[in-house]
Amino acid sequence: MAEVLVYVDHVDGAVRKPTLELLTLARRVGEPVAVALGNGAGDTAAALAEHGAVKVLTHEAAEYADYLVVPKVDALQAAVAAVSPAAVLVPSSAEGKEIAARLALRLGSGVITDAVDLEAGDEGPVATQSVFAAAFTTKSRVSKGTPVITVKPNSAAVEAAPAAGAVEALSVTFSAAATGTKVTSRTPRESTGRPELTEAAIVVSGGRGVNGAENFAIIEALADSLGAAVGASRAAVDAGWYPHTNQVGQTGKSVSPQLYIASGISGAIQHRAGMQTSKTIVAINKDAEAPIFDLVDYGVVGDLFDVVPQLTEEVKTRKG
Amino acid sequence: MSLRIVVTVKYVPDATGDRHFADDLTVDRDDVDGLLSELDEYAVEQALQISENSDDDVEVTVLTVGPEDAKDALRKALSMGADKAIHVEDDDLHGTDAIGTSLVLAKAVEKAGYDLVVSGMASTDGTMGVVPALLAERLGVPQVTLLSEVSVADGVVKGRRDGDTATEQLEASLPAVVSVTDQSGEARYPSFKGIMAAKKKPVQSWDLSDLDIDEDEVGLDNAYTVVESAAERPARTAGTIVKDEGEGGRQLAEFLAGQKFI
Ligand SMILES: Cc1cc2nc3c(=O)[nH]c(=O)nc-3n(C[C@H](O)[C@H](O)[C@H](O)COP(=O)(O)OP(=O)(O)OC[C@H]3O[C@@H](n4cnc5c(N)ncnc54)[C@H](O)[C@@H]3O)c2cc1C
Ligand SMILES: Cc1cc2nc3c(=O)[nH]c(=O)nc-3n(C[C@H](O)[C@H](O)[C@H](O)COP(=O)(O)OP(=O)(O)OC[C@H]3O[C@@H](n4cnc5c(N)ncnc54)[C@H](O)[C@@H]3O)c2cc1C
Numbered sequence: 001m002a003e004v005l006v007y008v009d010h011v012d013g014a015v016r017k018p019t020l021e022l023l024t025l026a027r028r029v030g031e032p033v034a035v036a037l038g039n040g041a042g043d044t045a046a047a048l049a050e051h052g053a054v055k056v057l058t059h060e061a062a063e064y065a066d067y068l069v070v071p072k073v074d075a076l077q078a079a080v081a082a083v084s085p086a087a088v089l090v091p092s093s094a095e096g097k098e099i100a101a102r103l104a105l106r107l108g109s110g111v112i113t114d115a116v117d118l119e120a121g122d123e124g125p126v127a128t129q130s131v132f133a134a135a136f137t138t139k140s141r142v143s144k145g146t147p148v149i150t151v152k153p154n155s156a157a158v159e160a161a162p163a164a165g166a167v168e169a170l171s172v173t174f175s176a177a178a179t180g181t182k183v184t185s186r187t188p189r190e191s192t193g194r195p196e197l198t199e200a201a202i203v204v205s206g207g208r209g210v211n212g213a214e215n216f217a218i219i220e221a222l223a224d225s226l227g228a229a230v231g232a233s234r235a236a237v238d239a240g241w242y243p244h245t246n247q248v249g250q251t252g253k254s255v256s257p258q259l260y261i262a263s264g265i266s267g268a269i270q271h272r273a274g275m276q277t278s279k280t281i282v283a284i285n286k287d288a289e290a291p292i293f294d295l296v297d298y299g300v301v302g303d304l305f306d307v308v309p310q311l312t313e314e315v316k317t318r319k320g
Numbered sequence: 321m322s323l324r325i326v327v328t329v330k331y332v333p334d335a336t337g338d339r340h341f342a343d344d345l346t347v348d349r350d351d352v353d354g355l356l357s358e359l360d361e362y363a364v365e366q367a368l369q370i371s372e373n374s375d376d377d378v379e380v381t382v383l384t385v386g387p388e389d390a391k392d393a394l395r396k397a398l399s400m401g402a403d404k405a406i407h408v409e410d411d412d413l414h415g416t417d418a419i420g421t422s423l424v425l426a427k428a429v430e431k432a433g434y435d436l437v438v439s440g441m442a443s444t445d446g447t448m449g450v451v452p453a454l455l456a457e458r459l460g461v462p463q464v465t466l467l468s469e470v471s472v473a474d475g476v477v478k479g480r481r482d483g484d485t486a487t488e489q490l491e492a493s494l495p496a497v498v499s500v501t502d503q504s505g506e507a508r509y510p511s512f513k514g515i516m517a518a519k520k521k522p523v524q525s526w527d528l529s530d531l532d533i534d535e536d537e538v539g540l541d542n543a544y545t546v547v548e549s550a551a552e553r554p555a556r557t558a559g560t561i562v563k564d565e566g567e568g569g570r571q572l573a574e575f576l577a578g579q580k581f582i
Contacts, residue, residue, distance in 0.1 A: 011485055068481075068490060069453065069463060093484055094449060094466055101418065101450035102457045110419060110544025113448045126548065132339045132445070138550045145544065180462030181492040184478075188486045202581065226581065244468075244482065244503055250335075250447065251359065251502045259581050269335050273447075280579055281559075282572065288563075295556060298575045302564025310569025318573065318582050 002086035003055075004030040005079055007072075007099065008048065009091045013040025015047045017199045018091040018153040023051040025118040025156045029125045030086045032163075033057065035079045035170065037072055038064035042167060049165020051158065057082070057170040068181035069095060073102045075172045080107060082170065085146060087125050089118075092150040100150045109145025116155045116256070116277065125149065133250070133269050134276035153198040154256040189245060197229045197246060202259045203278070205231035205248055206241075207271075209264015209285065209304055213241040218308050219263060225315040231255065231275075233265045249274035263304040267292025284308060322377040323472070323494075326434045327367045328425055328455070329360040329382050329397050331390035332445040339445070344540060345547040346415045347445060349387065356393035359440035361507035364397045366500045367438045368508070370472050379403050381432055385413065385424045391523065398518035399510035406432055410527040415540025418446070422454035424538060427531040429459065436477065439499040441466055452499035462492035468503035 004026040009016045019034075026032035034053040036044040041058035048056050057079050063071040076099065080088065090100040097113050104111035115127035121141060127149050129138045141147065197203065204226065206219040216230075223230045232242035234249055248255055250273040260278035265271060267283070267290055275281070276295060283292040288301045300307050333339045337352035364382065371378035382397040384390045385408040394405040408428050416424070429437055437459075442449035449466075456463030464470075467479035467490070477496050481488045482503070510518070528535060536542050562571055576582050 068465075068488075073457075095483065097449050098453035098463070098465065101448075101454050104544070105419060105422070105454055105457050110417065111448075111450065112545055113450060130553075131447075131550075133335065135339065135553055136341065136550050137553055138341075138345075138547050140545055140547045143544060143546045177457075177460065177462070181464050181490055181496075183488050184491050185489040186486045187488075189484075245484075250444065251441065259576070259579070273335075280581075282575070284568070284572070288561075293559075293561060296559040296561070297556075298559055298572065299561040300564050300568040300572050301561060302568040306566075307564050307568040307572065311572050312569075314570050314573035315576070315582055318577060 002030040003033045003083050005076070005083060005085045005088040006032050006034045006053070007076060007088070007090040007096065008034050008036040008044055009093065009096065010036060010040065010044050013043025015044050017158065020047070020051045020158040021153065021156045022089045022091060022151055023048065023053060024159045025151060026089055027052050027161065028118060029120050033083055033085065035076060037075050045165050045167045049163055050160055052161035052163050053165045054163045056165050056167045058167055059170040059172050061172070063174055063178055066183055067179050068183060069098050069102070070180060071174055071178045072099050073106070074175050074178055075170060076103050077106055078172045079170055080146060087147040087149060090148070090150045092152045097150050100148045104145070104148040107145050107148070109148055110142035111148045112140055112142060113150045115149050115151045118149065118151065130277055133273035152254065152256065194223060195227070195229045197231060197253050198255055200229035201257055202226050202228035203231045203248070203255050203257045204228045204261045205233065205265060206236055206263050207233035207265030208235040208239070210236060210241065216242055218305070222261070222308050222312045222315070225312045225319070233271050262292055263308055265292055266290045267295065322379070323374060323436065324434050325367045325370065325378060325380045325436045325438060326429050326432055327363050327380060327382045327397065327402065328437065328439045328451070329364065329384050329393050330357045330440070330443045331355070331384055331386040331393040332357045332443055335444050340552070341550040344415065345550050346540060354389050354392065356396040357440060357444045359442060359444060359502060361400070362500050362502050362504050363438045363440045364400050364402060365507040366470050366504055368401045370470070374472065381406060383425065383428055383432065384408070385421060385428070394523055395518055396510065398521045399514040400508055401514060404521055405523040407523055407525045408527070408531065409525055412528055412535040412539045415543060416538045417543040417545050418448055418450050418454065419544045420538040420542065422451055422458055424531065424533060425451065426455055426458035427533055428526060429455070431531060435494045436472065437497040439497065441499050441501045452497050456497040459495070459497065462496045464490050464492045464496050465499040467498060467500050470498055470500055470504065
């Protein structure tokens, strides 16, 4: 069976969930060979093997942290040369998309970004994309070269599928371009203890209706009662009430959780672009005409300052 | 010293309009108004600010690859304050994908001459967020992308990139390709004076032969990707909507419990 390269997104050896999802999709197309780079690359092997990686190619070098994007492209290119895969799959982060695009160009291949599903087809993998703010679903494939496809978080279930996961050192020679953009400092984001926004099963978001940074405590309390991540609309972020890293939408994160709860959010097209594929959508808004209500499975027309705390209390009571 | 900045701007269908696909599965541009991609306004703004903050002699050129109407996007950028514009237009470009678009942009940027390319973080239609990285790869210059802050001094571009897990400070020597996010600072509105001045600013038109690009390198038939189908997402079945009369939170909890979320 053909091999499929899966680029591993990890933090110091801890594999992030979207990569484990990719291994599930990769198995539909071939045998997953994972590529883990940078500090802690070798430590990823156990998790990757448990989820189906037949092989884990690793390479550690300071360049991956000290320079932007290109060293990782060099390494993936070396992996493609070593393996001749049927496809290369990369998680759809901002960086993942840039890596994928540059790799495709070097390989003389096409690139598809933000796939939400992947199947084997007669002429190679077929990717499903959700486009125009999720108003259309397209199916596409790469028609030249080795398909390079980036896949959005939550596009597949994480499945255990134990495989050998044999670790092999990848040999990488960095290109002249690798050291072009220096990372002069890096400030890691402080963990809030809440689930990662793009990976969370439940997301609770607040918008302009929350009306102040201090009031976001109401949204956080609901999120915590449900074990959810906190999101925000751009209006709330622009007002300085919540960090930009929590913004949901076209220029923020796109999320696709089991449950999305929007409070005080009108549902502008750019916000919808980032949450419309959520499985169940709930909204609380005092304006019955707000466009968000066109999307909901359940909506409450009311003041969020009444509804949200009552909901939080009820969730706590029911969970005991 | 002089600094030549080229800003890449895309002409896109209005996101608030009824966007859909044509029979050949490319974007139907006839039924919906086009405009300068809003995220490229941020790129124009940063280019103008770099120009205003520089002691050098700075020239800001805006560049688009797109159909006849794409001139509107150039006019908007010129009225914001860019100095001149380049429009790459050719019937053979219809249906070009990201790899092909980056080829055309790279050739045009090289022909125009540049020290710095400034792009948006993503278009509002394709939303791939890959063209700036592709341009850097093609041009063989550093990519300094997704910046929420950018500055240029002494032949060095510096910026701040807010990533998923960390905030990074980046640095590269010119020439380079930069892309900026919508966190980089509100774009200015064109003034009346700006709009009038834009009418007199030069707009050059180039076609594929001006750029030494073969027609079989671009266009729908030569794309590296094929769209096999496009289907409108089925309308959601109407949800339950209740008015809060004191029990809204509890009613919602009941719904969530029924769906096994609690
Ligand atoms: C290029 C571009 C990119 C963008 N990207 C994004 C993006 O990534 N994410 C994003 O969110 N937006 C984005 N936007 C902005 C988007 O167009 C909207 O402006 C934004 O989503 C509005 O946020 P909002 O719904 O919180 O605010 P509003 O539209 O002001 O809505 C506030 C809502 O709260 C309700 N409300 C007020 N008080 C209460 C109360 N006490 N109880 C209950 N309800 C209440 C109101 O009825 C109203 O419906 C983008 C825009 C552009 C042009
Ligand atoms: C819904 C949809 C899905 C698509 N999916 C794919 C896909 O999976 N693979 C693929 O290869 N192509 C795809 N395309 C085609 C792709 O959008 C175009 O090739 C496009 O010109 C480049 O990609 P982008 O607009 O997404 O650019 P992005 O990378 O999102 O744009 C970033 C920046 O690049 C610059 N830029 C981009 N295009 C131009 C231009 N024509 N003129 C000037 N500056 C420009 C702008 O500064 C812009 O802000 C898709 C198009 C649509 C409408």
